[in-house]
Amino acid sequence: MTRRSFVKTGAVAAAGATALSAHLGHHLVFADANAKVRIGVIGCGKRGAEAARACAKIEGVQVTALADVFQDQVDALKAELKVANALVGFDAAAKLLALKDVDAVLLTSVSAFRPQQFAAAIEAGKHVFLEAPAAICLAGVRMVQAAAAKAGEKKLSVVTGLNGRHDPACIETMKRIRDGAIGTIQSAQCYSNVGVAEPVRKQAHASDVENQMRNYRSYVWLSGDHICDRHVNNLDILNWAFNALPDSVHGLGSRQCHKGEEYGNVYDHFGIEYAYPNDIRTISMCRTIEGTEERIGERLAGTKGVSNGRGVIEGANAWKYDGPKVDPLVQALTDLVKAIQTGTPVNDGQAAAESALTAVLGRESAYSRLQFKRSAFEAKCTQSLLPPQDLKLGPMPVKPPAMPGPYVWEGFPTGEGGKKK
Amino acid sequence: MGMSEKKGSSIGRGALAATTLALAGAMANKVHAKGSGIIKLGLLGCGGRGNGAIRQCLAGDPGTEVVALADLFEGKTRGTRDGLMKDGNFKGRVKIDDDHLFSGFDCHEKIAASDVDLICMATAPGFRGRQLMAAIKAGKHVFTEKPVATDVAGCKEVIEASKLAEQKGLAIVCGTQRRHEMSRVELFKRIHAGEIGELVGGQCYWYGGGIWYHGVDANQSELEWQCKNWYHFTWLSGDQICEQHIHNIDVMNWCFNGPPRKITAMGGRQTRDYSNQAKEVCRKLNKGSEQGWEKYNGDIYDHITAEFEYANGARCMSFSGHGPGQGRNGEKILGTKGASDCQGRYWGEKEWRYQGPNPDGMLQEHVDLLKSIRDGKPLNEGIRIAESCLTAIGARIAAYTGKTITWDWLINECKQNLVPPQEKMKPGPGFFYPIPTGNEKLM
Numbered sequence: 084m085t086r087r088s089f090v091k092t093g094a095v096a097a098a099g100a101t102a103l104s105a106h107l108g109h110h111l112v113f114a115d116a117n118a119k120v121r122i123g124v125i126g127c128g129k130r131g132a133e134a135a136r137a138c139a140k141i142e143g144v145q146v147t148a149l150a151d152v153f154q155d156q157v158d159a160l161k162a163e164l165k166v167a168n169a170l171v172g173f174d175a176a177a178k179l180l181a182l183k184d185v186d187a188v189l190l191t192s193v194s195a196f197r198p199q200q201f202a203a204a205i206e207a208g209k210h211v212f213l214e215a216p217a218a219i220c221l222a223g224v225r226m227v228q229a230a231a232a233k234a235g236e237k238k239l240s241v242v243t244g245l246n247g248r249h250d251p252a253c254i255e256t257m258k259r260i261r262d263g264a265i266g267t268i269q270s271a272q273c274y275s276n277v278g279v280a281e282p283v284r285k286q287a288h289a290s291d292v293e294n295q296m297r298n299y300r301s302y303v304w305l306s307g308d309h310i311c312d313r314h315v316n317n318l319d320i321l322n323w324a325f326n327a328l329p330d331s332v333h334g335l336g337s338r339q340c341h342k343g344e345e346y347g348n349v350y351d352h353f354g355i356e357y358a359y360p361n362d363i364r365t366i367s368m369c370r371t372i373e374g375t376e377e378r379i380g381e382r383l384a385g386t387k388g389v390s391n392g393r394g395v396i397e398g399a400n401a402w403k404y405d406g407p408k409v410d411p412l413v414q415a416l417t418d419l420v421k422a423i424q425t426g427t428p429v430n431d432g433q434a435a436a437e438s439a440l441t442a443v444l445g446r447e448s449a450y451s452r453l454q455f456k457r458s459a460f461e462a463k464c465t466q467s468l469l470p471p472q473d474l475k476l477g478p479m480p481v482k483p484p485a486m487p488g489p490y491v492w493e494g495f496p497t498g499e500g501g502k503k504k
Numbered sequence: 505m506g507m508s509e510k511k512g513s514s515i516g517r518g519a520l521a522a523t524t525l526a527l528a529g530a531m532a533n534k535v536h537a538k539g540s541g542i543i544k545l546g547l548l549g550c551g552g553r554g555n556g557a558i559r560q561c562l563a564g565d566p567g568t569e570v571v572a573l574a575d576l577f578e579g580k581t582r583g584t585r586d587g588l589m590k591d592g593n594f595k596g597r598v599k600i601d602d603d604h605l606f607s608g609f610d611c612h613e614k615i616a617a618s619d620v621d622l623i624c625m626a627t628a629p630g631f632r633g634r635q636l637m638a639a640i641k642a643g644k645h646v647f648t649e650k651p652v653a654t655d656v657a658g659c660k661e662v663i664e665a666s667k668l669a670e671q672k673g674l675a676i677v678c679g680t681q682r683r684h685e686m687s688r689v690e691l692f693k694r695i696h697a698g699e700i701g702e703l704v705g706g707q708c709y710w711y712g713g714g715i716w717y718h719g720v721d722a723n724q725s726e727l728e729w730q731c732k733n734w735y736h737f738t739w740l741s742g743d744q745i746c747e748q749h750i751h752n753i754d755v756m757n758w759c760f761n762g763p764p765r766k767i768t769a770m771g772g773r774q775t776r777d778y779s780n781q782a783k784e785v786c787r788k789l790n791k792g793s794e795q796g797w798e799k800y801n802g803d804i805y806d807h808i809t810a811e812f813e814y815a816n817g818a819r820c821m822s823f824s825g826h827g828p829g830q831g832r833n834g835e836k837i838l839g840t841k842g843a844s845d846c847q848g849r850y851w852g853e854k855e856w857r858y859q860g861p862n863p864d865g866m867l868q869e870h871v872d873l874l875k876s877i878r879d880g881k882p883l884n885e886g887i888r889i890a891e892s893c894l895t896a897i898g899a900r901i902a903a904y905t906g907k908t909i910t911w912d913w914l915i916n917e918c919k920q921n922l923v924p925p926q927e928k929m930k931p932g933p934g935f936f937y938p939i940p941t942g943n944e945k946l947m
Contacts, residue, residue: 266840269704269705269838269839269840270705270706270819270838271705272811272819276770278906333823333830333832335771335808335809335823337773337806338772339771339772339773339940339941339942340941340942351772351942352770352771352772354769354770354771354807354808354809354810356821363838366809366811366819366821368768368770368809370770370906372941372943373943374906375770375905375906375907375942375943376768376906376907376908378768378908382819384704384705384817384818384819386701386841387840389817451829452711452807452827452828452830453829453830454829454830484774486774487775487827487829488775488827
């Protein structure tokens with residue numbers, strides 16, 4: 084079922100996605116090539132709107148429904164794309180998933196909700212565009228893994244929003260790296276030093292939950308901190324190139340520059356070491372501090388050459404991608420539509436879950452300053468940031484930012500550090 | 505980075521090395537300690553490390569005697585003398601008259617003017633540049649603890665002093681003892697000979713527990729208190745990356761035979777908190793007021809993650825700090841044909857492990873120093889340690905500012921000068937900087 088043994092469809096996750104839908108196979112194959120693929124958008128913020136617009140431009144696609152917690156988020160998009168069905172509220176996602184005239188959903192809401200929405204979407208028999216990160220906590224990762232496995236059984240397509248997975252430059256580079264073009268990888272780095280922070284101003288009339296959701300990047304419970312929110316794309320490239328997940332992690336980070344209320348409780352930088360199999364150690368850096376140097380990308384250095392992971396290989400097997408340049412989001416959606424139309428499911432669930440897990444490992448190590456093995460974390464940690472199902476707009480006190488030392492989760496692998504020889 | 509940059513030599517010492525070579529041997533060796541006579545030692549900085557260093561120096565050559573002590577605080581010099589007198593290991597070799605106990609902010613000038621042949625330096629790092637210059641100008645050999653500076657100006661002063669030492673035939677050995685461990689010396693010969701191929705990556709670490717924090721003694725001025733709590737202030741200690749992690753950074757530079765060409769770093773201070781003690785210090789120094797107590801917390805970070813990009817394009821990680829969590833200390837280097845622990849072993853296409861004798865580097869560095877003086881071939885590690893120090897300082901600047909910086913900029917354009925001039929060094933107010941935000945302006 085999986086290319087590695089780490090996926091465990093654990094009891095917690097399995098409970099989330101129950102018995103197979105009675106309508107199994109309802110819209111799986113489009114016998115009629117002229118039938119439109121009907122898209123529902125769950126989460127109509129910036130990314131959702133971008134994805135919805137991209138969908139509307141694809142031949143044979145129609146956006147038929149929108150869902151968001153907030154009225155204003157759906158209004159603009161409804162008018163722009165002439166969508167009949169716009170649903171609002173915390174139950175809007177569930178209502179949209181119950182619609183018969185939706186074949187596929189774009190899961191582009193606030194990250195925290197994604198695992199539950201993904202499980203529900205697969206349960207409802209919908210194909211999915213699964214924005215990255217797929218999850219922001221270990222329990223969420225488990226839920227995504229279980230739902231992805233279920234999608235496979237139901238022959239539903241799952242396409243990730245990770246920006247490398249549908250970029251031909253990246254795909255071609257990775258094929259070559261897997262074939263040994265740069266030899267054995269000895270050193271690697273990935274960066275998401277974006278040099279900007281984009282907090283959203285608080286509205287006096289709005290509830291805590293609304294303010295926090297509109298400014299979700301600043302709150303750990305909603306975004307998983309920016310290592311999950313953005314850097315997951317770069318971490319995915321490392322996992323892909325190594326064809327493995329990191330064995331252990333040790334992270335540093337803090338909230339150094341952004342201490343104001345608008346920055347909630349997230350850190351503003353993480354500098355992390357991920358050690359891949361054979362003790363190959365890599366650097367991961369991400370930073371959102373205004374006015375700092377921008378660097379976004381990856382570097383893979385092997386025994387025979389070096390690659391940026393996205394179209395260039397230098398060294399003994401020098402090569403440069405010269406195919407068409409694509410917008411990875413448009414390509415991912417195009418691939419999803421094509422998979423639905425041709426009845427040949429694709430499933431990126433594994434990569435989506437693993438990259439999310441990698442980001443979670445880094446965050447937890449930096450918050451605690453503990454060095455730990457992934458296996459120990461996966462086996463013992465009880466962490467869950469899954470939002471309560473009965474969440475309402477109302478008060479929500481902000482937890483203080485993580486303080487190494489006191490910061491701990493039950494089952495944290497404090498004792499077995501994976502200390503290096 | 506382009507593969508073209510990756511090819512070719514990884515040696516990047518550049519202009520500095522060229523200058524040194526040109527000066528080497530330019531002057532005859534006129535220093536009186538050459539040969540078999542007694543070498544008279546002075547200790548500058550009578551704290552814990554100074555007390556250790558002077559003992560190691562005495563142990564490094566039976567023909568040495570300690571004759572002078574200097575410290576900011578007079579009590580420290582007396583306490584150190586008492587301890588040395590009682591130490592059975594050095595009977596008859598501790599000959600410190602009362603008029604050879606020097607104290608005050610100008611104690612380095614007094615000891616330089618005395619009749620010692622060699623000065624062991626172990627004060628707060630911020631003062632090292634001017635102390636080294638005074639010692640070399642006065643014709644003294646030097647053992648100096650690391651780091652040798654806390655800012656760019658200090659590194660340049662050390663480079664100048666080292667050039668002068670070269671001209672005058674004086675020795676400068678630095679307490680980066682890994683360079684004197686035989687297992688590493690033999691290993692690095694092999695790494696440089698290409699036994700693990702071209703270097704493609706590496707890591708170095710020093711992450712450990714917290715540090716001490718001292719209260720105010722009776723009649724102590726703010727500056728004296730600050731000097732006693734030197735570690736907590738960047739202008740005095742250079743921050744932890746410079747004060748401690750320099751050891752591991754120096755090993756990385758050793759791998760590549762020179763400093764990195766580019767540095768990217770990030771860091772911050774999430775856990776260091778001495779609020780209660782700092783408030784008490786504030787009250788004692790400010791007539792009972794707690795106003796502005798925060799500055800007594802110190803201004804250093806508690807972690808920095810840095811990336812060094814060396815001349816051949818290889819990117820190496822530096823991981824340092826103090827706080828809770830897993831301690832790390834060490835290095836690793838990887839090449840196209842293998843990898844090494846940087847201590848005495850490599851593996852890969854070929855395997856090798858050092859099996860010879862391996863005396864303690866902290867003793868061996870003194871043995872090597874004293875032997876070089878007696879042989880009339882004084883070791884001079886000044887420029888090399890200044891470069892490693894500048895590497896650490898560069899990483900700190902990169903972390904404090906959020907800017908990627910180049911070696912060229914550091915050495916040619918950066919005007920950083922944090923240590924107040926000597927004339928301002930007197931009992932009185934201290935010198936305080938705010939904790940850096942992570943996006944400070946470049947100087």
